Structure formats: C-alpha cells, structure tokens
Amino acid sequence: MTSRATAERLDRADPLAPARERFELPAGVVYLDGNSLGAMPAGTPAALDRTVRRQWRDHLIKGWTDDGWLDAPMRVGDRIGRLIGAAPGQTVTGDSTSVQLFNALTTAARLRPDRRILLSDGDGFPTDRYLAASVARMLGLELRQVPMAELPAALDAYGDEVGVVLGSPVDFRTGETHDVADLTARTHRAGAVTVWDLCHAAGALPLALDADGVDLAVGCSYKYLSGGPGAPAYLYVARRHHAAADQPLTGWLGHAAPFAMTPDYRPADSMARFRIGAPHILSLSALDAALDVFDDVSVADIRAKNTGLGRFFIECFDARLAGLGFELVTPRDDARRGSQVTLSHPDAARLMDQLAARGVIGDVRPPTLLRFGFNSLYVSYTDIHDAVTVLGDLAEANRRPHDRTAPAQRLIGETHVAQ
Amino acid sequence: MTSRATAERLDRADPLAPARERFELPAGVVYLDGNSLGAMPAGTPAALDRTVRRQWRDHLIKGWTDDGWLDAPMRVGDRIGRLIGAAPGQTVTGDSTSVQLFNALTTAARLRPDRRILLSDGDGFPTDRYLAASVARMLGLELRQVPMAELPAALDAYGDEVGVVLGSPVDFRTGETHDVADLTARTHRAGAVTVWDLCHAAGALPLALDADGVDLAVGCSYKYLSGGPGAPAYLYVARRHHAAADQPLTGWLGHAAPFAMTPDYRPADSMARFRIGAPHILSLSALDAALDVFDDVSVADIRAKNTGLGRFFIECFDARLAGLGFELVTPRDDARRGSQVTLSHPDAARLMDQLAARGVIGDVRPPTLLRFGFNSLYVSYTDIHDAVTVLGDLAEANRRPHDRTAPAQRLIGETHVAQ
Known part of the structure; x- marks a missing residue:
C-alpha cells in the first residue's frame, strides 16, 4: 500500500502529473516547501x-x-x-x-x-x-x-x-x-x-x-x-x-x-x-x-490531488515512521486537512537539516514541527514516498550514534530509494 | 553658443559621457524623462x-x-x-x-x-x-x-x-x-x-x-x-x-x-x-x-553635469524658444535648480505628444507644464540641443495651420538636426 510501486502507479493515474513540466525544479530535489516559496514556473x-x-x-x-x-x-x-x-x-x-x-x-x-x-x-x-x-x-x-x-x-x-x-x-x-x-x-x-x-x-x-x-x-x-x-x-x-x-x-x-x-x-x-x-x-x-x-487547471482538481498526496503521506507515516518519535499534527480527516502535513519530533531542526542534505526540502516551525507542503502541480506521489522513506532512515540512523558520521547521500538514485 | 557644434564640444569634454554605455537606450530617442522612470542599465x-x-x-x-x-x-x-x-x-x-x-x-x-x-x-x-x-x-x-x-x-x-x-x-x-x-x-x-x-x-x-x-x-x-x-x-x-x-x-x-x-x-x-x-x-x-x-561615480560629478545640462538647456531656450509662447518655470540660478527644466506653454500636452513622435521624451504636468529631466549618466548636451531645436520647430509649425498635416519625422538623422 505504501511501496514505491504503489506511488508510481498513483503517479501514472494522476491527471495533473503533466503539469510538473510547467516548472523547472533542480535535479535530485524533492521539494515539499512550496507552501513557503513556490518553485519557478518554466515560463518566468x-x-x-x-x-x-x-x-x-x-x-x-x-x-x-x-x-x-x-x-x-x-x-x-x-x-x-x-x-x-x-x-x-x-x-x-x-x-x-x-x-x-x-x-x-x-x-x-x-x-x-x-x-x-x-x-x-x-x-x-x-x-x-x-x-x-x-x-x-x-x-x-x-x-x-x-x-x-x-x-x-x-x-x-x-x-x-x-x-x-x-x-x-x-x-x-x-x-x-x-x-x-x-x-x-x-x-x-x-x-x-x-x-x-x-x-x-x-x-x-x-x-x-x-x-x-x-x-x-x-x-x-x-x-x-x-x-x-x-x-x-x-x-x-x-x-x-x-x-x-x-x-x-x-x-x-x-x-x-x-x-x-x-x-x-x-x-x-x-x-x-x-x-x-x-x-x-x-x-x-x-x-x-x-x-x-x-489557466487550464481547476482548483477542484488541485484540491483532489493534494488531498490524495496528504492521505498517501499519512499512510507512509503510519507504515514507516511509527515508533521513531514522530507525531502526526495535521488532522487525518481529509476535509480538515489543508495542502500540507505537519509532524512533530523532538529533534525537528536536526532532522530537517539532514533531509535537506539528502535533497528533501521542507521546513521547520520551532521548536518541534516539521512541515511538508504539497503543490499539486509539481509534487508527485513518488516524491512523498521518497521523502517519508528518507525521513524514516534518518530518524533510525540518529538512534544509532555510530551512524552519524556516514556521509550524506543524495536522495535520488536507482537503489537508495527502493522501498 | 547654442549650436550643435557647441553641444558636441561640450560632450567631448564631459567626463561622464562614457557612462552612457552603462545603459541601453532605444535608438532614435532623446530621453529626458529619467526623472519619472530611469532608463534600463545594461547590466539589469x-x-x-x-x-x-x-x-x-x-x-x-x-x-x-x-x-x-x-x-x-x-x-x-x-x-x-x-x-x-x-x-x-x-x-x-x-x-x-x-x-x-x-x-x-x-x-x-x-x-x-x-x-x-x-x-x-x-x-x-x-x-x-x-x-x-x-x-x-x-x-x-x-x-x-x-x-x-x-x-x-x-x-x-x-x-x-x-x-x-x-x-x-x-x-x-x-x-x-x-x-x-x-x-x-x-x-x-x-x-x-x-x-x-x-x-x-x-x-x-x-x-x-x-x-x-x-x-x-x-x-x-x-x-x-x-x-x-x-x-x-x-x-x-x-x-x-x-x-x-x-x-x-x-x-x-x-x-x-x-x-x-x-x-x-x-x-x-x-x-x-x-x-x-x-x-x-x-x-x-x-x-x-x-x-x-x-559605483565609481561621485554625486558631485553627477551634480556638476546636470547643472551644466540645465544651464545649456536654458541657453538654448533663450536662443530658440523666445517669442513662441514658452515661459521658463525653473530658476535660472544654478544653485536653485534641480536636475530638470520645466517650461510652461498653453499648448503643453499637444507639444509633448508631438515631441514624442519625433523621439524626444519628456512629460507633462497639467495643465501647462512641460518637464525635461536630466540624468547625467546618459543625457548628453547634444540631446539637449536636439530636443530644444525640435521643440522650437514644433511650436513654430503649430502656428502655421497648413503644416499640421506634415508627417512626423524621427529626430535623429543627418540633416534634420543640423542647427
């Protein structure tokens, strides 16, 4: 249900997936901070x-x-x-x-x-x-x-x-x-x-x-x-x-x-x-x-997708982040959840820095909140899957002090993101 | 004293003349409205x-x-x-x-x-x-x-x-x-x-x-x-x-x-x-x-030049615009004059439109004021000479109704601007 294959299937079925081409995003980045600063449209x-x-x-x-x-x-x-x-x-x-x-x-x-x-x-x-x-x-x-x-x-x-x-x-x-x-x-x-x-x-x-x-x-x-x-x-x-x-x-x-x-x-x-x-x-x-x-996109379609992205994020959260010190702050109820998911974690700032080093960009609201925003026009289900996977890896690694010296790895690569 | 040759001599002696290369100005335009919207620097x-x-x-x-x-x-x-x-x-x-x-x-x-x-x-x-x-x-x-x-x-x-x-x-x-x-x-x-x-x-x-x-x-x-x-x-x-x-x-x-x-x-x-x-x-x-x-220009040098440009404008005004219905609004005293010269004329709006059609850009402040601003970094003495010359030509032509149908001519050309 939360495998990368599932994410890829959801992306293939996503009518807004082609809209990603309307933006230029740097390679190797999962950008989940468009609720703070949106990515650059290709026509700008x-x-x-x-x-x-x-x-x-x-x-x-x-x-x-x-x-x-x-x-x-x-x-x-x-x-x-x-x-x-x-x-x-x-x-x-x-x-x-x-x-x-x-x-x-x-x-x-x-x-x-x-x-x-x-x-x-x-x-x-x-x-x-x-x-x-x-x-x-x-x-x-x-x-x-x-x-x-x-x-x-x-x-x-x-x-x-x-x-x-x-x-x-x-x-x-x-x-x-x-x-x-x-x-x-x-x-x-x-x-x-x-x-x-x-x-x-x-x-x-x-x-x-x-x-x-x-x-x-x-x-x-x-x-x-x-x-x-x-x-x-x-x-x-x-x-x-x-x-x-x-x-x-x-x-x-x-x-x-x-x-x-x-x-x-x-x-x-x-x-x-x-x-x-x-x-x-x-x-x-x-x-x-x-x-x-x-111009040719309806807000209803945008909302349908970010609702789906949020739901999938929460499913990945349940599957991957349980027991690692996270709490889900955002409501599970689709109707009560905006286009973002917020987690709390005692080590929020450090985790967000580590995520950035792996190419996953969100932001922190002090002291404990990690925010992930979903712009339906350029965020994919695969992005969500990969971000939560890396977050889980990091939280686990942080529990094992000897792992802290491991060099930062970029997220996007054939093997690393296999779920 | 107000010939085009004089203007050209003043330009050759102008230490700020090379600064014009730092801007891109459209061809065939004398731009005397930089006191409203400055021209585009080449590096922008x-x-x-x-x-x-x-x-x-x-x-x-x-x-x-x-x-x-x-x-x-x-x-x-x-x-x-x-x-x-x-x-x-x-x-x-x-x-x-x-x-x-x-x-x-x-x-x-x-x-x-x-x-x-x-x-x-x-x-x-x-x-x-x-x-x-x-x-x-x-x-x-x-x-x-x-x-x-x-x-x-x-x-x-x-x-x-x-x-x-x-x-x-x-x-x-x-x-x-x-x-x-x-x-x-x-x-x-x-x-x-x-x-x-x-x-x-x-x-x-x-x-x-x-x-x-x-x-x-x-x-x-x-x-x-x-x-x-x-x-x-x-x-x-x-x-x-x-x-x-x-x-x-x-x-x-x-x-x-x-x-x-x-x-x-x-x-x-x-x-x-x-x-x-x-x-x-x-x-x-x-x-x-x-x-x-x-970066490498002093405001004192800028001021020295726009004082000179203003003075030259007023000399051209005296030589070319006397008796054509204009009044000089701006003080003649260099110390009391900013980086612009303002004239009044009962036909201000029409004259400014006609000037624009000849490639000379200033602006109008209703009902009777014609404003000409001097950015020392890209306005030349020749610009001033040409602008006043065309303004005089227009005011004269407007007095002769049969000339009104003459096609607008661009200012900049070998023969038109000879003084």
Whole structure:
C-alpha cells in the first residue's frame, strides 16, 4: 500500500502529473516547501526578460500605458480572483501581505466604527497578530486573540461589540482547515465584517469569497501561486464595500484621477482605489507569468490531488515512521486537512537539516514541527514516498550514534530509494 | 553658443559621457524623462536572470539565507545610503513610496506625541499630501500645508505646536531646490522632526542626511536611480531615533527574531525593524544591479553635469524658444535648480505628444507644464540641443495651420538636426 510501486502507479493515474513540466525544479530535489516559496514556473525567465527588454528598455515611460503596467495590479488581481472565487474587479495586487493586512484591517474597522473589539485568530501567522495589535492600538480598539476554533464562542460572548474578525482558512503550523463560509456567516450575524488571510490556502484549496460573503481578504502570491520570492501580495474587497471603504493608505494611484494631481484625495470608485503606490512591475510580471500555469487547471482538481498526496503521506507515516518519535499534527480527516502535513519530533531542526542534505526540502516551525507542503502541480506521489522513506532512515540512523558520521547521500538514485 | 557644434564640444569634454554605455537606450530617442522612470542599465537583464535562474530556481527556499535575500533590504538600502549621505545601517528598501511615507510620517509623529500639528509642503507630490492628510486624520493631528518657501514662517508662527515637518529638496513640478540643512535646523529649533521626500533628488543632487541632521526620509528608486518600473522605495531613519521609533507597520520581518514567531511583536534593535514584510526580491535585484552604475561615480560629478545640462538647456531656450509662447518655470540660478527644466506653454500636452513622435521624451504636468529631466549618466548636451531645436520647430509649425498635416519625422538623422 505504501511501496514505491504503489506511488508510481498513483503517479501514472494522476491527471495533473503533466503539469510538473510547467516548472523547472533542480535535479535530485524533492521539494515539499512550496507552501513557503513556490518553485519557478518554466515560463518566468522569458516573461521577465520580455518585461525588462521589450517593455522597460524599449518603451521607457510609455510602458505605463502602452504595456499596461498601470492596470497590471487589477488585471493580475483578477487572475488571482478566479482562483479564490472572486468575480473581476474586487482583487488588486501590490506591496506585501503585511502592508495589505494593515490596510485591510483598518478599512474593515472603519466599516464598523461603533464596534470596539477586533477579534482575531490567536494561532495566526505572526505578522497577522502583530498587525492586528498595531491597528487595534492605532484605532483605540480592544484586540482579542483566541484560537480559530473558539472564534464562534467569542462571537457569541461579545458579538455586538465586535467590529472585525480576522481568520485564516488554514493554520500555517498544523495545516488544519477552517470553514470560511461558516465563520463569515456567524460574523455577519453578529454585525461584524471578516478579513481572511488566504496565504496558505490560495491556489491549493477551493475558495469562494463571493459566494461565502467574505468582506475583505489578503494573501501572498509566493506560496502555492509560485509568483517568486517576495512576490506582490493581493487584497480582495467585496464590491458592496467599495463605496464606503475608507483606507488609510491613500496613495496617489488609488485616486480617481491620479494624473490630474489634484490637491485633495478622491478615491477611485472601483477596486483601483486600493492600488496605493507605483506597482513593482518586475515582480508583478513574474507573478503574471506564474499564473499561466493555472489557466487550464481547476482548483477542484488541485484540491483532489493534494488531498490524495496528504492521505498517501499519512499512510507512509503510519507504515514507516511509527515508533521513531514522530507525531502526526495535521488532522487525518481529509476535509480538515489543508495542502500540507505537519509532524512533530523532538529533534525537528536536526532532522530537517539532514533531509535537506539528502535533497528533501521542507521546513521547520520551532521548536518541534516539521512541515511538508504539497503543490499539486509539481509534487508527485513518488516524491512523498521518497521523502517519508528518507525521513524514516534518518530518524533510525540518529538512534544509532555510530551512524552519524556516514556521509550524506543524495536522495535520488536507482537503489537508495527502493522501498 | 547654442549650436550643435557647441553641444558636441561640450560632450567631448564631459567626463561622464562614457557612462552612457552603462545603459541601453532605444535608438532614435532623446530621453529626458529619467526623472519619472530611469532608463534600463545594461547590466539589469543578466542580473535579474541570475536571480531567477541561479537563485530562485536552483536554491528555492534556501535563497532567503544562501543568496542573502533576507538581508537584501538593508544591503541595498546601504548602497542607496551612500548616495544620500547616510552611513550604513539607516536605510532600508521595500514597498512603495506611499507606504513608506505613511510609515515614516506616523513614526515621526509618534516621536513628538505632545505636538498637534503636521506641517507639510503644500506643493509636494500628490501622494505626499494625500498620505499626510491620512496620517493626520488617523492620529488626530492638524494638517497645515503651505508652500516650501513659507515653511520657515509657519514654523515661527506655531513652532511649539508642530511635531513633524514634511518637505522635499526639489519641487517635482518646477524643479526648484530647497535647502535641506536649513529647514531641518529650523525644524529642530522648533522641537519638531523632519521627514524628507527625496524622490526627485536622490542620485541627482548631493544629499547629506547624516550631516544635515535629517530625522527620517523616504524616496523611490525608479527615477534617477534607474531601478526599474515601480522599483522598491526606501526609508531612512537616523540612528538616534531607532530605539524610540514606533512604527505602525509592524510586519514580521521587522521583528527582532522573525523566525522565532513569537506571539508578541518585539522590533529589531536596528534598521531591520523597518523591513515590514517579505521583500520583492525580483524588483530588488534589478535595483541592486542598477546601483552598480554609481559605483565609481561621485554625486558631485553627477551634480556638476546636470547643472551644466540645465544651464545649456536654458541657453538654448533663450536662443530658440523666445517669442513662441514658452515661459521658463525653473530658476535660472544654478544653485536653485534641480536636475530638470520645466517650461510652461498653453499648448503643453499637444507639444509633448508631438515631441514624442519625433523621439524626444519628456512629460507633462497639467495643465501647462512641460518637464525635461536630466540624468547625467546618459543625457548628453547634444540631446539637449536636439530636443530644444525640435521643440522650437514644433511650436513654430503649430502656428502655421497648413503644416499640421506634415508627417512626423524621427529626430535623429543627418540633416534634420543640423542647427
């Protein structure tokens, strides 16, 4: 059931297997850290070169109009919108997730000026917590941070004081999923608005922001979207909030007529009001190219595969890692598991270094978590099999002190990975 | 005095003339809009390709450490610091000028919590005015906007109520310069702190932030620094303010130990606290490459040349454009003129379009201003001569209605530009 032959059979039956050709991955590497930084799409270098040499060099300042740079934040935003269930005209790309979170949280709080509590996921990614604290302090709000699972109870307890609820569909550490529709509905019943952090969900899990009635959302594009290191973030604001949205980052490109350069700020009627400053065109063009890989792929198919990859990882875990000091942190239930598997082990950091030396890349969240993320477009069942096999070998070898001096071996080879 | 032969003689004597080879400019173009978007340095495409294919593709997540991405905001910041008179460790790159302005103005105001007035340049670039208004509103401050020349009088009038003064060393419309040292000293005497917008000065004019006692400064890197369209902005904070600096954009990469992912925000002791979110590595690597062109060039030499180019432009203006409806907006006094010349003409927009059709690129600031910027590293005296000559030809032709149907001619050719 967990043999390499099984993995190979699963790969042969995988309709997304050919998508791996759309990426360039270094030889001899099993890359299970695409939930931190996605691999490079094969089309990126040429797209970037085109932007630099056919647009910037040749068209100079006219690139802003003739090459569509000025509209790129909204155009690329709409491409992301398709992946997160947002109709066109509600998603803009730019700046970093931290900046977008600050803008989104402040804008959300101003939609509910009579409410004094900002309620947020206490297990959220650090920047979410830091920015929530900053916004709460700046606006004189009270910040309450509780685990995602306790947000409904917190809403019940002081719902009519809550203005904003900040949550994430996927716990970045454990990979546990949370129900966007349900928490959004509860938030609305309490009279508050939601801000969702989609970083660990977009491009991996089905999202339906419009259908679920989400108010605002932010995310990064360098994880499952493979936009490149530090690729621009994005912001979603539901159309019904556009007219009232009163953001603090009143950059000139959000003006109704930026080039009129009027003394006073008058925001654009549309999502363009969230464009802020000059977009990072080079980074943005790499993201634009990366989104090509999603053109003929459905998020449902991506989700079906990463569910299968996670299930297979857990089967391999049961077969190979039992009794070696590991615990499975991620839920076994497919529906409650995102596109990653997290293990805990007392020796997590050392094991991850050793894995890297064998060509298996994941990451560590201190002190004890090992994270393995699955991008359905380039991770195979064989990758999963090989990674768990090597992890088991390492954990076993670490128990035998005399083995520690054995030279690191690359993972990929005819014999080593035989199961 | 303003013949093409004179221009050619000036070019032959120009010690910076060889620097033009460090850029790739399209054939047949006189580019006088580098104060809006700098031309492409010749080394940029290869540097970007290296980042994408040798770093991202091959090193994946390890690029953050092994390729120095994590330190890039400070490392590249220090390279800009050298051009603005900032010792290392006080300049960080990232996000857009608008975002950096918001962060800088809020941080500055928090350094003077007992002061209720934010005083700013009423002729500043629109985003400066919009962000100053947003920050003032958010913090409950009173915003007073007066022309740069009246800021000293305003400081005298209500100095002990002023917390922050926002100004620019160069008026983006007129090209007039303002004395950073003098206004900073006056601001300090009033007990306030300065925020300078360096967008139209950095890389063109000598700046001495440390020596002048500047408190905070921001700028973009896509004008005279040629970092590329929407290249990351930068923020300078004088070292003496680091410990007390209390910024609103408390992104996780500004944390003292980002990867410890602690529940509470604890800012880095150093300038790294201003790193905010994940840096846009692709755009940042283009900027890094662009800064190579400054490695063996002094800002003093750059300033000497753009002073000469401006003076020659004005001589050509006097000789060629008199009586054609133009007015010189920029000061004739070398010391009061930045690296641009601005003219006004009732028919500005049409003239600029016609210029573009002849290969001369400047820009228009509505309704009547024509701006011409001089990047000393790639603009020649011959460029200036040719641009003014064509502008004169066009203005004359526009007076003769029957000429309007004449086909547009490219500027550069053996006969057309003979003076």
